[in-house]
Amino acid sequence: MIKVVAENINIMSKYTGNAMRERDPKPIQEWAEKLTERGADLLDLNLGPARKGGAEMMQWLVKTVQEATDLPLFLDTTNNEAVEAGLQVYVIKKGPAVINSIMATPERMALQLPLVNKYGCEMVGLMWGPQGIPRDENERAVLLDSMMTQAAEHSIGLEKIWFDPIVVPVSSQQQELQGCTTFMQWLPDLAPGSQSTCGLSNCSNGSPDELRDILNQVYLCILKKCGITSAILDGFDDTIVNLAHDKMLDLENLVGRVLDGEEVEISGLGKQEKEYVKTAKLLLGHSLYSHSWLEL
Secondary structure, eight states, X not given: XXXXXXXXXXXXXXXXXXXXXXXXXXXXXXXXXXXXXXXXXXXXXXXXXXXXXXXXXXHHHHHHHHTTOOOOEEEEESOHHHHHHHHHHOOOSSSOOEEEEEESSHHHHHHHHHHHHHHTOEEEEEOOBTTBSOSSHHHHHHHHXXXXXXXXXXXXXXXXXEEEOOOOOTTTOHHHHHHHHHHHHXXXXXXXXXXXXXXXXXXGTXXXXXXXHHHHHHHHHHHHHHTOOEEEEOTTOHHHXXXXXXXXXXXXXXXXXXXXXXXXXXXXXXXXXXHHHXXXXXXXXXXXXXXXXXXX
């Protein structure tokens, strides 16, 4: 079982985004309550860049959400002032706040790592380096080493870090996606005791809408097998929440067999099982991406 970080309270959402801009607490608290009831373990509060009035908005949002739920919160914005403003008003209930995220660049680490101990929070360590998104697992490992070194210098234990490998779209970066998968397999040995997470839906970006759900679902199964401990995902998607919480183990184990290298015979499987096997092969690079992979 892994933790579900619900991504739905987002400035880009028409429903919650408008409520944030208008400082209307009702829609936001309604969603916070529903996401809690549907099994979210944490809520991601995404303000995007929040360049104008970000600090005030984040403080208002944190207070508004914490009136409706006791769940821990990811504070998600590239505006460091807004992050710190949110941490200043955050009340620890079921867990500390989590900064989402700190890039593995010298300037961002120097700016944001001190906040972790100052406010008793945790952090997402994003494998985004000076050259941008890493190309493979080896480049991710180099960034990981750099971040662990800097975290140690700030007395931040690995248990406070949720490493994010950066998931890339299978439709345009199929081979690069393997670097993310392999890195996740390495992570428990490279950073023992750490946590991990990812923006799961990135893997299906650029794919037709009707195919995005199965890509996200199967890639979650793969990442769970690789040892990931949480994922940022749609908290209103019952199927993917159930997968995260070990309620669809037959499908998860089927994907695990493909990951383990077994040649799964699909002729006797049902429609859903066949689609999961085909999608697992696609995501693992055993077949080339096309929008029609399920029909082949």
